[in-house]
Amino acid sequence: MHDLEEVILERDELEAVKLADYDGLKHEEGAEKMNVSRATFGRILEKGRHKIAESIIKGKAIKIN
Numbered sequence: 001m002h003d004l005e006e007v008i009l010e011r012d013e014l015e016a017v018k019l020a021d022y023d024g025l026k027h028e029e030g031a032e033k034m035n036v037s038r039a040t041f042g043r044i045l046e047k048g049r050h051k052i053a054e055s056i057i058k059g060k061a062i063k064i065n
Contacts (some may be wrong), residue, residue, distance in 0.1 A: 004061040011028055013048030020045050 012034070019030035031041035055062045 004059065006010040006063045007051045007055040007060045009048060010050050010065050012044050013051065016041060017048040017052065018030050019048075029036050 015034060016030060019025045019033055027038050027041055031038045034041060
């Protein structure tokens with residue numbers, strides 16, 4: 001693992017992915033739980049999903065910051 005490049009996943013990105021993809025909440029519900037607007041939740045979720053996909057596709061480690 002020490003030799004792998006890292007993708008930094010911020011805690012808010014992890015939380016958004018958890019709420020939407022693991023817990024199955026709608027964007028409105030996830031945004032309410034995170035105390036952000038629905039649009040902000042969507043942007044955070046998109047960034048988190050992109051980073052996770054990048055780490056899978058390119059074989060990078062995920063570091064939660």
